[in-house]
Amino acid sequence: MNFTLHVWRQKNVDSPGQMVIYPARDISPDSSFIEMIDVVNSGLAEKGEDPIAYEADCLEGICGCCSMTINGIPHGPGRGATTCQLHMRSFQDGEHIYIEPFRSAAFPLVKDLMVDRSSFDRIIQAGGFISVNTGGAQDANSIPIPKDDADLAFDAAQCIGCGACVAGCKNGAAMLFTAAKVAQLARLPQGQPERYRRVVHMVETMDNEGFGSCTNQYECEAVCPKEISVRYIAEMNRDYIKAKLCK
Amino acid sequence: MELDSKIPSGPIADKWTKHRFEMKLVNPANKRKYDVIVVGTGLAGGSAAATLAELGYNVHAFCFHGSPRRAHSIAAQGGINAAKNYPNDGDSIHRLFYDTVKGGDFRSREANVHRLAEVSVNIIDQCVAQGVPFAREYGGLLDNRSFGGAQVSRTFYARGQTGQQLLLGAYSALSRQIGLGKVRMHVFKEMLDLVVVDGHAKGIITRDLRTGKIESHAAHAVVLATGGYSTVFFLSTNAKGCNVTAGYRAHRRGAAFANPCYTQIHPTCIPQHGDHQAKLTLMSESLRNDGRVWVPKKPNDPRRARDIPEAERDYYLERKYPSFGNLAPRDIASRSAKEACDNGLGVGSSKRGVYLDFRDSISRLGKDAISARYGNLFDMYQRITDENPYEVPMRIYPAPHYTMGGLWVDYNLMSTIPGLFVIGEANFSDHGANRLGASALMQGLADGYFVLPYTIGDYLARIPSTPITAGSEHAAAASEVTKQTEKLLSIDGKRSVDSFHRELGMLMLDKCGMARNEQRLKEAIEQIPAIREEFWENVSVPGSGAELNQQLEKAGRVADYLEFAELMCRDALMRNESCGGHFREEYQTADGEALRDDENYCFAGAWEYTGKGNSPKLHREPLVFENVPLAIRSYK
Ligand SMILES: Cc1cc2nc3c(=O)[nH]c(=O)nc-3n(C[C@H](O)[C@H](O)[C@H](O)COP(=O)(O)OP(=O)(O)OC[C@H]3O[C@@H](n4cnc5c(N)ncnc54)[C@H](O)[C@@H]3O)c2cc1C
Numbered sequence: 001m002n003f004t005l006h007v008w009r010q011k012n013v014d015s016p017g018q019m020v021i022y023p024a025r026d027i028s029p030d031s032s033f034i035e036m037i038d039v040v041n042s043g044l045a046e047k048g049e050d051p052i053a054y055e056a057d058c059l060e061g062i063c064g065c066c067s068m069t070i071n072g073i074p075h076g077p078g079r080g081a082t083t084c085q086l087h088m089r090s091f092q093d094g095e096h097i098y099i100e101p102f103r104s105a106a107f108p109l110v111k112d113l114m115v116d117r118s119s120f121d122r123i124i125q126a127g128g129f130i131s132v133n134t135g136g137a138q139d140a141n142s143i144p145i146p147k148d149d150a151d152l153a154f155d156a157a158q159c160i161g162c163g164a165c166v167a168g169c170k171n172g173a174a175m176l177f178t179a180a181k182v183a184q185l186a187r188l189p190q191g192q193p194e195r196y197r198r199v200v201h202m203v204e205t206m207d208n209e210g211f212g213s214c215t216n217q218y219e220c221e222a223v224c225p226k227e228i229s230v231r232y233i234a235e236m237n238r239d240y241i242k243a244k245l246c247k
Numbered sequence: 248m249e250l251d252s253k254i255p256s257g258p259i260a261d262k263w264t265k266h267r268f269e270m271k272l273v274n275p276a277n278k279r280k281y282d283v284i285v286v287g288t289g290l291a292g293g294s295a296a297a298t299l300a301e302l303g304y305n306v307h308a309f310c311f312h313g314s315p316r317r318a319h320s321i322a323a324q325g326g327i328n329a330a331k332n333y334p335n336d337g338d339s340i341h342r343l344f345y346d347t348v349k350g351g352d353f354r355s356r357e358a359n360v361h362r363l364a365e366v367s368v369n370i371i372d373q374c375v376a377q378g379v380p381f382a383r384e385y386g387g388l389l390d391n392r393s394f395g396g397a398q399v400s401r402t403f404y405a406r407g408q409t410g411q412q413l414l415l416g417a418y419s420a421l422s423r424q425i426g427l428g429k430v431r432m433h434v435f436k437e438m439l440d441l442v443v444v445d446g447h448a449k450g451i452i453t454r455d456l457r458t459g460k461i462e463s464h465a466a467h468a469v470v471l472a473t474g475g476y477s478t479v480f481f482l483s484t485n486a487k488g489c490n491v492t493a494g495y496r497a498h499r500r501g502a503a504f505a506n507p508c509y510t511q512i513h514p515t516c517i518p519q520h521g522d523h524q525a526k527l528t529l530m531s532e533s534l535r536n537d538g539r540v541w542v543p544k545k546p547n548d549p550r551r552a553r554d555i556p557e558a559e560r561d562y563y564l565e566r567k568y569p570s571f572g573n574l575a576p577r578d579i580a581s582r583s584a585k586e587a588c589d590n591g592l593g594v595g596s597s598k599r600g601v602y603l604d605f606r607d608s609i610s611r612l613g614k615d616a617i618s619a620r621y622g623n624l625f626d627m628y629q630r631i632t633d634e635n636p637y638e639v640p641m642r643i644y645p646a647p648h649y650t651m652g653g654l655w656v657d658y659n660l661m662s663t664i665p666g667l668f669v670i671g672e673a674n675f676s677d678h679g680a681n682r683l684g685a686s687a688l689m690q691g692l693a694d695g696y697f698v699l700p701y702t703i704g705d706y707l708a709r710i711p712s713t714p715i716t717a718g719s720e721h722a723a724a725a726s727e728v729t730k731q732t733e734k735l736l737s738i739d740g741k742r743s744v745d746s747f748h749r750e751l752g753m754l755m756l757d758k759c760g761m762a763r764n765e766q767r768l769k770e771a772i773e774q775i776p777a778i779r780e781e782f783w784e785n786v787s788v789p790g791s792g793a794e795l796n797q798q799l800e801k802a803g804r805v806a807d808y809l810e811f812a813e814l815m816c817r818d819a820l821m822r823n824e825s826c827g828g829h830f831r832e833e834y835q836t837a838d839g840e841a842l843r844d845d846e847n848y849c850f851a852g853a854w855e856y857t858g859k860g861n862s863p864k865l866h867r868e869p870l871v872f873e874n875v876p877l878a879i880r881s882y883k
């Protein structure tokens with residue numbers, strides 16, 4: 001298959017960026033999107049040109065590194081899949097493909113298709129944990145947890161922290177990301193002691209990092225590669241209000 | 248160089264308890280005077296950094312990823328072992344110990360493995376307390392399943408994403424300490440050298456991947472938790488960024504590298520499809536609980552799997568290993584698949600594949616039950632291959648997956664350089680010549696949560712706590728790193744870094760992969776230096792060193808692989824026996840099983856670096872089996 005790529009090139013956060021056109025030729029339909037870019041990059045390197053910078057590591061949709069907006073959609077046309085899980089057979093031969101980084105004020109650009117998502121880490125550092133030191137735990141089976149609760153906690157815990165939810169939101173909100181962690185821990189008995197403290201600290205950090213607010217468009221859920229439900233946002237809001245009112 | 252394993256005396260079950268009492272402690276008020284560098288924040292490094300900070304040490308953690316949550320541990324699927332015996336099926340610490348020693352084909356250290364089995368139970372408690380959502384039964388208690396090489400169900404799991412959930416647990420503990428200011432986290436920083444001062448590890452040199460800045464960091468001790476080196480084969484199940492650089496550069500500074508040839512080829516991966524493929528995808532071993540492995544009895548059978556009648560299928564694992572069947576250990580299952588394909592029985596367009604068939608379990612348990620167990624794996628398979636595994640059998644083939652070899656460490660997890668500790672997949676310690684499923688996660692967390700935090704204290708308590716700063720040794724190491732970077736950028740050749748990596752990988756898979764022999768290993772030892780030479784003359788690394796430059800990062804890693812691969816082949820050539828993942832064709836039994844030579848090779852082989860262009864020197868650590876008698880490993 002052959003494609004024409006329009007790729008966002010930007011040296012660093014201080015330089016201006018632009019779309020640059022590259023041909024991608026003789027690509028196998030079974031290639032993944034990343035493998036297709038690697039073919040283009042090998043060609044560029046052999047000509048002594050600067051290859052396209054991008055982040056990707058596990059290539060199976062779990063590490064959360066890849067962060068490309070493809071034809072206007074974070075992670076491209078595949079539902080419930082990351083960029084690295086996208087195969088070229090999902091595109092038409094000869095298609096023009098537009099590739100940009102995940103854009104958000106809270107994700108400063110590093111280079112080309114790579115952004116700095118450490119604002120997500122700071123949200124977790126503010127409270128996305130249970131305070132238990134190593135060695136202080138009781139026997140695992142002394143905390144029975146109803147299977148349904150465990151399963152719901154798991155659904156929320158699947159978040160890979162890629163940031164598609166932010167890139168897909170017109171407000172650049174990180175509500176789905178934050179809510180997924182808040183809801184996971186709020187579902188579990190171990191998470192109760194810090195439940196209300198946690199939600200307040202995480203939401204405040206989220207706001208301070210420059211993420212926008214939620215206006216219920218649900219784009220986040222639509223682009224989430226793990227299909228995490230927006231219902232967790234409602235749960236987080238409920239806990240947040242409770243925490244604020246009871247304070 | 249002296250190898251002193253420092254195994255405590257006394258009965259196996261008491262060694263760790265006794266040793267914990269005998270080790271020196273650092274007074275709580277003094278702990279903050281010690282700086283500890285932890286390189287790598289996967290399961291091993293993340294858990295270690297968090298625990299050390301909880302204890303009060305000053306921790307500086309590094310990873311080349313943009314966040315500690317992105318380490319390769321995140322990709323582990325199947326589960327983690329622990330001797331909890333919740334299912335009441337006969338498990339015990341001793342049985343987990345026994346299975347792991349036997350699974351490692353008697354090439355691991357008994358005392359380490361026993362300690363691993365002991366602390367396995369604490370890991371599960373710790374993770375549950377952190378909120379890790381393990382699979383549960385309707386009664387609310389934890390669920391277990393079985394994995395290869397065991398006849399009990401001792402594997403805890405979180406759907407097909409156990410590694411993700413465990414890593415996020417460790418990451419949350421680490422994040423808490425970062426938030427409290429007790430860990431300084433350095434992301435996007437790659438360690439490119441170890442600094443040794445007066446024979447002790449005292450810091451590292453890093454390159455900031457965003458700005459290209461070369462920086463020196465000083466500390467009282469250094470912990471490497473930098474993962475495995477399966478990507479020496481180019482195509483493997485590992486994440487693209489996995490590499491041997493940190494370990495290899497420490498090796499050049501004096502740390503012995505043990506058993507580099509012990510690599511694990513995992514039996515259940517999706518077969519390769521084309522020339523541009525960047526990695527191979529693992530299908531979790533847990534699938535072998537319900538899937539049956541078979542090939543057609545007739546070579547080049549053109550029929551579709553469904554049209555081949557029962558009598559014309561060879562369920563070869565069930566036939567050859569009736570007591571373990573489809574759950575035979577990895578090395579054995581992989582070799583059997585290769586053998587079937589070598590005999591022309593392979594399936595799929597490349598003929599390098601065997602079937603993993605769920606037809607019988609779907610008719611026995613129903614599609615829903617199978618989907619609840621493996622839904623995400625089935626989806627992943629379908630997404631990659633465009634085939635529906637509920638309808639047609641999966642096609643699988645072995646792929647490089649895990650490296651048992653690593654930097655040599657003593658019982659305290661300290662390398663041959665005092666003050667340099669190595670944990671997780673990066674060390675050689677617990678799996679011998681073959682790792683059993685679900686035991687890498689166990690080892691990484693055992694090292695990080697429960698072993699290193701004790702043993703590092705014993706080292707620190709013996710050295711002064713005076714503040715430590717970068718000195719002339721740091722400056723010298725930093726300037727060497729800068730020189731190598733400049734050299735790579737100045738070659739201005741014609742071939743991409745990947746093309747060299749691919750060439751090396753194919754050579755290694757062919758000559759130092761699932762089956763090895765003297766002649767092919769000797770050929771590899773001749774051919775690798777030639778590739779290396781061409782690399783240093785003809786590699787193309789565009790751009791500059793003063794910015795994000797991913798080709799430069801890769802070039803540094805491939806340069807190390809081009810040296811390290813030779814060490815692997817030398818190790819494989821030295822070991823004139825077959826054991827676990829190391830299969831030498833010359834040494835096999837009449838029915839094709841691995842033939843160990845306990846008389847001559849019952850040792851861990853630790854290699855000392857002797858300078859550029861010189862042959863490495865072998866040191867032997869004898870392995871003594873007092874509790875699990877040396878025996879032929881049989882799964883029949
Ligand atoms: C697909 C797959 C599935 C698996 N499934 C299972 C399973 O079900 N059960 C099981 O027990 N095991 C499993 N394993 C094995 C297991 O996941 C790994 O062995 C284990 O997670 C390794 O953990 P680690 O902490 O040692 O290293 P890693 O998780 O690889 O972490 C390495 C860390 O080091 C950093 N690093 C590396 N080099 C440098 C450098 N030079 N400078 C700075 N930082 C550096 C990286 O950024 C990273 O943070 C699986 C492996 C794979 C590939």
